[in-house]
Amino acid sequence: MKVGVLALQGAFIEHEKTLSRIGVESVELRQERDLHAGYQGIILCGGESTVQGKLLRELHMYDGLKGQIAEGMPVFGTCAGLILLAKELCGGENAHLSLMDIAAKRNAYGRQLGSFACEAEFSGLGKIQEVFIRAPYIEKFGEGVEILSVVDGKAVAARQKNMLVTAFHPELTESTAVHEYFINEFVL
Numbered sequence: 001m002k003v004g005v006l007a008l009q010g011a012f013i014e015h016e017k018t019l020s021r022i023g024v025e026s027v028e029l030r031q032e033r034d035l036h037a038g039y040q041g042i043i044l045c046g047g048e049s050t051v052q053g054k055l056l057r058e059l060h061m062y063d064g065l066k067g068q069i070a071e072g073m074p075v076f077g078t079c080a081g082l083i084l085l086a087k088e089l090c091g092g093e094n095a096h097l098s099l100m101d102i103a104a105k106r107n108a109y110g111r112q113l114g115s116f117a118c119e120a121e122f123s124g125l126g127k128i129q130e131v132f133i134r135a136p137y138i139e140k141f142g143e144g145v146e147i148l149s150v151v152d153g154k155a156v157a158a159r160q161k162n163m164l165v166t167a168f169h170p171e172l173t174e175s176t177a178v179h180e181y182f183i184n185e186f187v188l
């Protein structure tokens with residue numbers, strides 16, 4: 001099994017390391033032709049969603065990537081990856097891939113509390129460590145969306161069809177639980 005990790009900008013290496021710890025091969029998606037590398041799932045990493053969205057278009061990867069996910073390719077978006085998948089961004093910014101029925105609020109915790117870690121319940125996994133870095137949260141969501149984790153009354157992880165998103169960074173913790181959840185529940 002192979003998972004494609006979007007590697008245009010941001011924390012993609014940490015995802016590759018986590019995948020390798022659970023015995024899953026990864027392939028970096030850096031240009032259009034990488035979208036034909038024969039993988040069974042995709043990870044959209046944290047970083048800067050505006051930069052990633054711009055690069056996706058400039059490198060002519062936008063349509064191919066969106067098409068694969070729209071057709072059912074399993075995808076796991078962390079932080080900026082959540083923002084890329086959201087159908088709506090709060091504050092009137094333009095959405096990017098616009099595939100998941102959520103409205104994401106960017107940099108939602110303000111400057112002071114921009115980055116923090118906590119323990120929180122993740123549906124089916126129990127308590128896990130959640131690391132937030134200038135993170136978004138899910139402000140609104142549609143009927144088909146299942147919320148998997150809530151911190152301070154805000155939805156920070158969710159799933160809908162073939163899509164899994166977390167506002168936090170499981171790839172920056174010791175635990176491989178969320179990656180295993182993605183592989184077991186979505187890819188296998």
Ligand code: GLN
Binds near residue numbers: 046134
């Ligand atoms: N603040 C970033 C954005 O808006 C997301 C931060 C992250 O991915 N750690 O894209």
